[in-house]
Structures are given as C-alpha cells and as structure tokens.
Amino acid sequence: MKRSPSPTRIFLPAGFKFSADVAGLKASGQPDLAFVEAAGCTTAAALFTKNRVIAAPLQVGRKHLRQSRGRVRAVIVNSGNANCATGSEGLLACRRICEKVADLLGARAEQVFPSSTGIIGVPLPVQKIILKLPELVATSATEQAVHQFARAIMTTDTRPKLASTRLSFGNCSVNLLGIAKGSGMIHPQLATMLVYLFTDLTARPIELRRLLKAVCDETFNCISVDGDTSTNDTVLLLASGQSGICLRDARVQTTVRHALLELCQSLAQQTVSDGEGVQHVIRLCIEEASNGGEARTIARAIATSLLVKTAWAGADPNWGRILAAIGASGVTVDPSRIHIFIGDQAVCRRGLASGYDQRRAHAEMSNPSYEIRVQLGRGSASASYLTADLTAEYVRINADYST
Amino acid sequence: MKRSPSPTRIFLPAGFKFSADVAGLKASGQPDLAFVEAAGCTTAAALFTKNRVIAAPLQVGRKHLRQSRGRVRAVIVNSGNANCATGSEGLLACRRICEKVADLLGARAEQVFPSSTGIIGVPLPVQKIILKLPELVATSATEQAVHQFARAIMTTDTRPKLASTRLSFGNCSVNLLGIAKGSGMIHPQLATMLVYLFTDLTARPIELRRLLKAVCDETFNCISVDGDTSTNDTVLLLASGQSGICLRDARVQTTVRHALLELCQSLAQQTVSDGEGVQHVIRLCIEEASNGGEARTIARAIATSLLVKTAWAGADPNWGRILAAIGASGVTVDPSRIHIFIGDQAVCRRGLASGYDQRRAHAEMSNPSYEIRVQLGRGSASASYLTADLTAEYVRINADYST
Numbered sequence: 167m168k169r170s171p172s173p174t175r176i177f178l179p180a181g182f183k184f185s186a187d188v189a190g191l192k193a194s195g196q197p198d199l200a201f202v203e204a205a206g207c208t209t210a211a212a213l214f215t216k217n218r219v220i221a222a223p224l225q226v227g228r229k230h231l232r233q234s235r236g237r238v239r240a241v242i243v244n245s246g247n248a249n250c251a252t253g254s255e256g257l258l259a260c261r262r263i264c265e266k267v268a269d270l271l272g273a274r275a276e277q278v279f280p281s282s283t284g285i286i287g288v289p290l291p292v293q294k295i296i297l298k299l300p301e302l303v304a305t306s307a308t309e310q311a312v313h314q315f316a317r318a319i320m321t322t323d324t325r326p327k328l329a330s331t332r333l334s335f336g337n338c339s340v341n342l343l344g345i346a347k348g349s350g351m352i353h354p355q356l357a358t359m360l361v362y363l364f365t366d367l368t369a370r371p372i373e374l375r376r377l378l379k380a381v382c383d384e385t386f387n388c389i390s391v392d393g394d395t396s397t398n399d400t401v402l403l404l405a406s407g408q409s410g411i412c413l414r415d416a417r418v419q420t421t422v423r424h425a426l427l428e429l430c431q432s433l434a435q436q437t438v439s440d441g442e443g444v445q446h447v448i449r450l451c452i453e454e455a456s457n458g459g460e461a462r463t464i465a466r467a468i469a470t471s472l473l474v475k476t477a478w479a480g481a482d483p484n485w486g487r488i489l490a491a492i493g494a495s496g497v498t499v500d501p502s503r504i505h506i507f508i509g510d511q512a513v514c515r516r517g518l519a520s521g522y523d524q525r526r527a528h529a530e531m532s533n534p535s536y537e538i539r540v541q542l543g544r545g546s547a548s549a550s551y552l553t554a555d556l557t558a559e560y561v562r563i564n565a566d567y568s569t
Numbered sequence: 570m571k572r573s574p575s576p577t578r579i580f581l582p583a584g585f586k587f588s589a590d591v592a593g594l595k596a597s598g599q600p601d602l603a604f605v606e607a608a609g610c611t612t613a614a615a616l617f618t619k620n621r622v623i624a625a626p627l628q629v630g631r632k633h634l635r636q637s638r639g640r641v642r643a644v645i646v647n648s649g650n651a652n653c654a655t656g657s658e659g660l661l662a663c664r665r666i667c668e669k670v671a672d673l674l675g676a677r678a679e680q681v682f683p684s685s686t687g688i689i690g691v692p693l694p695v696q697k698i699i700l701k702l703p704e705l706v707a708t709s710a711t712e713q714a715v716h717q718f719a720r721a722i723m724t725t726d727t728r729p730k731l732a733s734t735r736l737s738f739g740n741c742s743v744n745l746l747g748i749a750k751g752s753g754m755i756h757p758q759l760a761t762m763l764v765y766l767f768t769d770l771t772a773r774p775i776e777l778r779r780l781l782k783a784v785c786d787e788t789f790n791c792i793s794v795d796g797d798t799s800t801n802d803t804v805l806l807l808a809s810g811q812s813g814i815c816l817r818d819a820r821v822q823t824t825v826r827h828a829l830l831e832l833c834q835s836l837a838q839q840t841v842s843d844g845e846g847v848q849h850v851i852r853l854c855i856e857e858a859s860n861g862g863e864a865r866t867i868a869r870a871i872a873t874s875l876l877v878k879t880a881w882a883g884a885d886p887n888w889g890r891i892l893a894a895i896g897a898s899g900v901t902v903d904p905s906r907i908h909i910f911i912g913d914q915a916v917c918r919r920g921l922a923s924g925y926d927q928r929r930a931h932a933e934m935s936n937p938s939y940e941i942r943v944q945l946g947r948g949s950a951s952a953s954y955l956t957a958d959l960t961a962e963y964v965r966i967n968a969d970y971s972t
Contacts, residue, residue, distance in 0.1 A: 216897075217893060217896040217897045218895075218896040218897070218898075218900070218901060218902050218903075218904065219892050219893055219895065219896030219897075219902075219904045219920070220896075220904075248889070250889065250893075251889055251892055251904065251917070251920055251921055251922070252921065252922075253905075253919070253920065253921045285887075285889065286887075286889025286890065286892065286893060287887075287888060287889035287892070287917070287921070287922045288922070289922075396893065397892075397893050397896060470873075472875075472959075472963070472967070473967055476963070476964050476966075476967035476968045477967065477968065479964060479968040480967075480968030482968065484688075484689075484690075485690060486651070486653065486654055486688065486689025486690035487689065489622050489654055489689065489690070489800075490620060490622055490653075490689060490799065490800050492621075492622065493620040493621040493622030493623075493800060494619075494620045494621075494622075495621075497621075498621060499621050499622075500621075501621065501622045501623075501654065502656075514654070514690070516656070517622070517654055517656065518654055518655065518656045518690070519654070519655075519690045519691070519692075556875075556964060557964060557968075558961035558964040558965055558968075559961075560875070560879070560964075561879050561882060561959060561960060561961040561963075561964060562961055563879075564875070564876055564879035564880065564883075565879045565880065565882040565883030565885065565960075565961075
C-alpha cells in the first residue's frame with residue numbers, strides 16, 4: 167500500500183472531471199477560473215474561516231451544502247477577486263454563477279459549491295465569469311486538467327500545490343487527491359487558503375465532516391505565515407463513492423484518516439514554504455506544556471513575533487527573542503525551566519545561554535527548513551506548528567497588492 | 570502657563586544632575602552609560618514590563634524601590650546589553666553596579682535604580698561598567714548633560730527623545746522633563762522602552778504611582794510598532810521636591826496630570842515615529858465600541874496585522890485588509906455596521922466600498938502621519954492607538970541584529 171503523498175504523481179479519484187479558463191479577472195491574464203464536475207451522489211463536507219467578515223461565496227456555499235444535505239455536483243472557483251465586503255450585490259453575483267452552472271449541468275443551484283480568492287471590497291465582474299461558463303463545463307478526467315485547475319486557483323502563489331495517494335484494500339483501491347492555494351494571510355483558522363480534497367470513497371456527509379475536522383485541526387489549523395486570517399478560507403472534501411469502498415468500515419476509516427492527514431500535511435508544508443517571501447520553513451515543537459491549548463498559545467506567540475521572524479530571515483540564532491516572545495504570550499511560564507533547541511543543539515538551558523556553537527546554529531538555520539524545539543518544564547502536553555521567516559520580500563509583495 | 574511640551578527646549582527640574590560615558594558595550598563605540606544623580610528626599614514610582622521574562626535590572630530595581638520605600642538617589646542605565654536571561658550572574662552584576670554607585674555617592678545601594686537595554690542572553694560586561702563609574706558620577710545640571718544622557722540610552726533609535734514643560738503656580742514654577750528610548754519591540758505593555766520622567770514637585774511615592782499609572786495607560790500602553798513586548802521596559806517617575814509645590818494640592822494635581830499626559834504623548838509619538846523602518850505613523854481611532862476593552866482589542870488587531878501594516882507602507886488604501894483584521898479580532902462585530910475612514914474620507918460604509926476617491930486616500934496615506942477611524946456601530950466606547958507601517962527596512966534592521 168502506497169502511503170506517502172506524492173506531489174508529482176496524480177492518482178485521480180474516479181468521478182471527478184476538471185477544467186480551467188481565463189475570464190480576465192487577473193491583470194496578468196493568467197487563468198482565473200477553475201471548475202470540477204462531480205459524479206451524481208457525490209457527498210461533501212466543508213470547513214470555513216472563523217473570521218467574522220465572511221465572503222459571499224462562503225455564505226452561499228454553506229447554505230447550499232445545508233440545502234442539498236451535503237450533495238455536490240460542481241465546484242466553481244475564481245481567483246483575482248475575493249467577492250468579499252461586496253454586500254448583497256456580491257451575494258447575488260455568486261448565486262447567479264451557481265444557477266448558470268446548474269443550468270449547464272442540468273443540476274440544482276444548491277449542488278454547486280462556489281469559492282473566490284483575491285482582493286477584498288471590489289465588485290466581482292460577474293458577467294466576465296458567466297460568459298466563460300459554457301466552455302468551462304467541458305471538463306476532462308486527466309492529469310493535465312488537474313494541473314490546470316491547480317494553477318487557475320493561484321493568486322500570489324508561485325507554484326501549484328498538489329498531493330495525491332492511493333490506498334489498496336484487497337483488490338480495490340481508493341484514490342485521494344488534494345489541491346490547495348495560499349501564500350499570504352496564512353494563519354489558523356484556515357487563512358486565505360482554499361483546499362479541495364477529492365476521493366472516490368463512499369461516505370455520508372457526517373462521516374466526511376468528522377474526518378475533515380480531525381485532519382484540519384492537526385494540519386491547516388497549525389500553520390502560520392503572517393498571522394492574518396482570511397475572509398475566504400475554505401476546505402472542501404468530496405467523496406464520489408465510485409470506488410465501492412465505504413468509509414464506514416473501521417479498518418478503512420483508520421487507514422484513510424492516516425493517509426488524509428499525511429496528504430494535508432504535505433499541502434500545509436507546500437503552502438507555508440510557498441508563503442510570500444518565505445526563505446525558511448520552521449517546525450515549532452512546543453513540549454512539556456500543561457495542556458495542548460497552552461502549547462498552541464506559545465507556538466502562536468513565537469510564530470507571530472516580528473522580531474523572531476526577522477531573526478529567522480537572517481538565520482540569526484537570537485534565542486533571546488524566542489524567550490521574550492514566550493514571556494509575552496500570556497502563559498505564566500517560569501523562564502528558569504525553559505530549554506530551547508535549534509535543530510538538535512540546545513541554545514538556551516534553564517532560561518540562560520547554554521554556551522552553544524553559534525556557527526553550527528547559524529548553519530542549521532541556513533537550511534530551507536529546520537526545527538525549533540521549546541521545552542517548558544510545566545507538564546507533558548505538546549503542540550507542533552509550521553511557520554516561516556519574515557523577509558523584506560514579504561513586505562514588498564504586500565506593500566502594493568491592490569495598486 | 571506654558572502647556573505644550575517642547576521637544577527642543579529643556580526646562581530642567583531642580584535637584585537632578587546628568588552624565589553619560591562610553592564603557593565599550595556597543596560595537597559602534599557610541600555612549601552606552603547614562604547616569605542621573607537625584608537630590609536627597611527624591612521620591613519615585615516605576616512601572617515595568619508585563620513580560621514573564623524579566624531582565625535582572627527590573628528585578629533589582631523593583632526590590633530597591635520596595636526596600637527604600639520609593640526613595641531614589643541615582644539612576645544608572647546601560648545600553649548595548651539587556652542583562653536579561655543572564656540568571657544569577659546577571660543579578661549579581663546588576664547589584665554590584667548599584668553598590669559601587671552607592672559607595673561613590675555615599676548612599677545606600679537600594680537608593681540606586683538600574684536599567685539595561687540591548688541584546689538578550691549575553692552576560693553583562695560588568696567590569697567595563699564599574700571601571701567607568703567614578704567618572705560617570707561627575708554629573709552636571711546642564712542641557713548638554715541631559716542631551717548626552719538621552720543619546721547614551723539609545724539602541725537602534727535614530728534620534729534622542731525628549732519632552733519638557735514648565736508649569737506656573739503663582740510665583741512658583743514646576744518643571745517636567747521626560748527622556749525616552751525605544752524603536753523596536755514597541756507594544757503594550759511598555760515594550761523595550763525606557764522612559765525617565767523628572768519633576769521638582771513634592772510628592773509621596775503613592776501619589777506618583779497613581780499619576781504614572783493613569784498617564785501610561787493613555788500613552789505608552791496605547792502604542793505598537795511591531796507587537797513585540799520587551800523584557801526590559803521601564804517607566805520611572807522621579808520627584809525631587811525642590812520646587813516647593815505639592816502634588817497633593819488638588820489644583821496642582823489636575824494641572825500636572827494634564828501636562829504629564831501631553832509630555833508622555835509627545836514621547837510616545839516620538840517613539841513610534843522613530844520606530845525601526847517606520848515611514849508612516851498612524852493614529853487609529855476605534856469608535857462606537859461596546860466597551861473600552863473591545864475597542865482596544867480591535868485597535869490591537871489592526872495594529873498588528875502584517876497585511877494592514879504592509880499596505881500602509883505602500884500608502885495603499887486597501888480597507889478590505891482592515892475589515893478582515895477587525896473580523897479576525899475575536900470581537901463579534903457585524904461587518905454591515907462598520908464604517909472606515911482614512912483621514913476625513915469614508916472608504917468603507919456598512920462594510921462595503923463607499924465609492925471613495927482613491928487618489929485622495931493615497932495622497933492622505935503618503936503623509937508622514939495621518940488618522941484612520943473605525944466606527945463599529947456597537948456602542949459609545951472608543952480607544953485611540955498610535956502605530957506605524959511595516960517596511961522592508963524594519964526587516965533589514967532586525968534580520969541581523971545580534972550577528
């Protein structure tokens with residue numbers, strides 16, 4: 167049984183067809199429309215941003231899933247415009263697109279799941295999108311179409327993000343495919359990230375939801391590039407049922423959960439390492455916390471400290487900034503019990519410099535990815551967080567996004 | 570009665586003498602020792618960082634104030650080394666310096682108030698400092714000495730920060746002088762900021778403490794450059810009693826409180842505008858909140874959003890990012906009640922684009938300082954926050970601080 171998700175090889179789940187096109191929403195003229203047609207009976211579950219400002223497609227998508235009782239026949243995504251803070255006009259635009267797609271497929275509007283990503287507060291050029299829909303619904307179940315889909319949902323991403331795996335159960339196999347976008351506004355919960363997960367399992371929406379929640383908590387909810395939470399974040403899991411294998415089966419469930427976790431970890435890692443201006447990906451391991459919440463609070467405090475993130479950009483083993491960020495986290499830590507490791511070297515023991523090899527620490531931090539471990543000496547809970555450095559390039563990218 | 574604090578003119582409170590010197594703690598060879606001698610009977614109150622990692626001088630200073638019952642005869646400050654995360658050695662070093670100063674002045678060690686600012690986790694070169702103390706205690710009550718003091722406490726600051734004012738009560742006058750440092754790690758509470766406030770009022774320590782707390786809550790606790798809270802922040806208020814005017818007097822109290830507030834506002838403004846890499850200072854006014862805490866939470870969410878701060882760097886009126894930051898603040902706002910103003914122009918009304926003049930907004934945001942106002946439509950509480958943009962220069966400054 168193949169288990170580790172492959173970023174290059176695509177195992178296409180049966181029952182899904184893909185397409186992409188150019189509607190002219192991006193100044194660059196790059197593809198900005200992406201589409202999936204799903205087999206009848208395809209079930210779905212989705213998770214959305216926790217931001218209080220919620221884009222129109224998320225409001226419509228949530229309602230559609232409720233109305234259709236978790237049945238999805240198509241996914242329509244546009245990049246280049248978030249359709250957020252666009253009021254009733256934005257909702258209307260989104261609904262019109264879903265209705266038009268439904269017409270073209272002979273489905274119901276509530277079976278169409280919409281997503282948007284891009285600039286906030288600018289009316290969606292709905293007519294440009296609608297004009298392209300007749301071409302867009304001409305989908306195909308090819309690797310090429312999958313790659314085109316992955317490219318069309320990109321905004322400031324520099325590369326498409328894909329992961330795929332195949333699981334064997336006796337003579338049958340189940341395919342898993344994940345496609346993601348996101349490179350700025352990456353922070354729990356699910357910040358400007360769109361993730362589409364496809365499988366040919368048979369599953370009820372409630373089973374999919376439970377699976378998705380568990381996997382997201384350990385992957386997409388444990389990454390942070392810039393601490394900003396988007397208005398459009400969505401993770402959608404679709405199951406076509408075409409493999410004949412049921413998620414209900416306990417053995418299947420365990421295997422699938424593990425495989426989906428690995429697949430989402432790969433997508434999370436790809437997302438952070440493609441973070442805007444990112445040069446170093448850091449896995450933060452917070453150990454010996456009193457409880458998981460406390461460990462995550464401290465991970466978040468470190469992952470969002472500008473002084474820590476800029477030190478990482480310079481591969482500077484300035485552990486004092488990490489210690490200061492821990493101290494400012496609000497958790498009542500005792501500094502004299504804290505150890506900090508960069509790679510396998512302790513740089514701080516009991517809150518003090520450990521007389522470490524600075525050159526070795528600098529060399530470790532020059533790697534594209536490495537680990538920083540913090541031991542709090544408070545208990546036995548831990549948390550792991552994927553984050554990145556903050557570079558001048560990030561500032562350049564974001565200082566003139568809308569202009 | 571002169572009221573607005575003058576950044577250039579110094580009104581020297583009677584009873585204080587200043588000096589500065591070079592001990593060699595900074596690689597640049599710039600002055601790194603600063604000293605104040607205070608007249609006998611000088612009373613004091615201090616506020617310290619809320620970070621759980623607390624530098625040695627803060628632990629010693631807090632203890633000294635308690636032991637001396639708020640009496641201070643000298644302040645000794647070093648820049649270039651924070652004496653933080655230096656353990657019992659660091660405490661010992663700090664105590665030795667205080668004892669030596671006390672010896673030289675014929676005072677008690679507990680009457681000496683120490684401060685340090687600079688890199689964390691590096692042992693304080695205590696011998697270098699002690700060697701310089703005999704010269705350092707040769708103080709003088711001159712404007713020049715005050716300016717030298719202000720320069721010697723600087724780290725990455727590009728300019729000294731001073732404010733001063735004189736208040737007249739009949740034939741008598743009271744002088745107020747404030748000296749501050751800080752340009753990175755600026756965030757409530759009192760992040761890597763050292764502030765020394767001097768007056769020739771007569772006041773009991775408890776009266777000074779009450780005054781200082783009230784003034785700090787409205788000034789130094791309402792600024793944020795990079796969201797990082799330092800381990801060394803200290804605000805010290807000293808009253809020599811040499812003017813003969815008593816703070817106890819109700820009329821004096823009202824006048825002094827107002828004047829000290831203005832003076833600290835000036836120092837806060839100087840600190841933010843000298844923030845590392847800062848090109849624009851923004852006053853955030855959060856209005857129509859349910860309560861003050863909620864208003865401050867939203868101010869903080871906006872002031873620490875990297876996407877908002879980088880948009881400010883580009884003078885980009887991307888109000889969608891401000892709205893998204895408000896939505897992610899945790900406050901249960903209703904976006905359709907939110908208005909956002911840049912300068913005097915509404916850019917977002919009821920959570921939607923207001924059809925504003927983009928060029929005018931860009932021009933407003935090109936000013937070195939301007940105001941952004943947010944109306945939440947939830948109540949009548951408000952908060953004001955002073956913050957700044959995030960530039961590529963900030964990253965450059967902080968990516969190789971310790972190397």
